[in-house]
Amino acid sequence: MTTPRTLYLFCSAAPPVFDVARVVEEAQRDGWDVCLGLTPTAAEWLEEGLEGLAALTGHPVRRSYKRPGEPDAWPKADVILFAPATFNSINAWALGLTDKFVVGVVAEGIGKGIPLVAMPCVNSAYVQHPAFDQSVRTLREAGVTVLYGEDGFMPNQPGQGRPDGYPWRLALDAARASARA
Template identity: 80%
Template sequence: MSTRTLYLFSSAAPPVFDVAKVVEAAQADGWDVCLGLTPTAARWVSESLDGLAALTGHPVRWEYKLPGQPDAWPKADAILFAPATFNTINAWALGLTHNFVVGVVAEAIGKGIPIVTMPCVNAAYVQHPQFEQSVATLRGAGVSVLYGEGGFVPNQPGRGNPAAYPWQAALDEVNSLVPLP
């Protein structure tokens, strides 16, 4: 039986198509997984949403609930946000909670919930000065950002290999932050 709850959040980047395998790997590590997506990521995997909900045992979410509605998920023990796009990293660091998953992680910083994120951005995007500032802001807020050596290393535009995305490094980091009881 799972004793820890992991919110697994993903943005619209090619590694999102492997999210079912990541859910299964996290479940094998003893996590009860709740899957949240950016609206674009939800559109990308729309044909798999029912299967992903069945796999996790929870509704897949990409929208805020209405005021007064009960929460459909248990409380998170940790959050893994991967892949996190250029837009997501910058919006989160700037506190722009225009979508459900960014709103949850922004609030989670204040709640003290352990958070791991791993970007998925190309080398052209990371040249924008805001990106490094955003990574520094999130790290300064206590978020474990797996970017650079030991995490995600940007590729040249159009030359990414989604199969090489280091999902296991992200899962290992979450497991180190919230070990099994």
């Protein structure tokens, strides 16, 4: 019997995060051992379901760094998928601002050579800010697969989110392809 590959699924606080249990199940059907990491706000949004998500994945849901000397509760990642990734998370990652656990792991993942996939969830007003395009470019130049634009997430108008239209399958397929590469 083969050991499943490990997918770290990291999520920011954007409406598609409410569908994360279904996405975990879909990833598990694809053969992944899923470890779920959340930004603090995403963890707050999902607070009532965190125990269930931990039971679903078989791993603790993480939102903060472990203490020095503590053993790691997760196996090593074969790939990290950061979706939905908010405007704040994308910019913090590109700038190396690692006060949030999930951003710290993906920032370090660049240097460790872990395959990284990000799919933003931002509205069309946020993407007008010049930092966003620069951050996407910076991450792509660092080897991160950023699913944004015609071949990925397309921004919606402010206040007109489409959480049910978030292309989770595209993100999972890109993670699988990145892990194979």
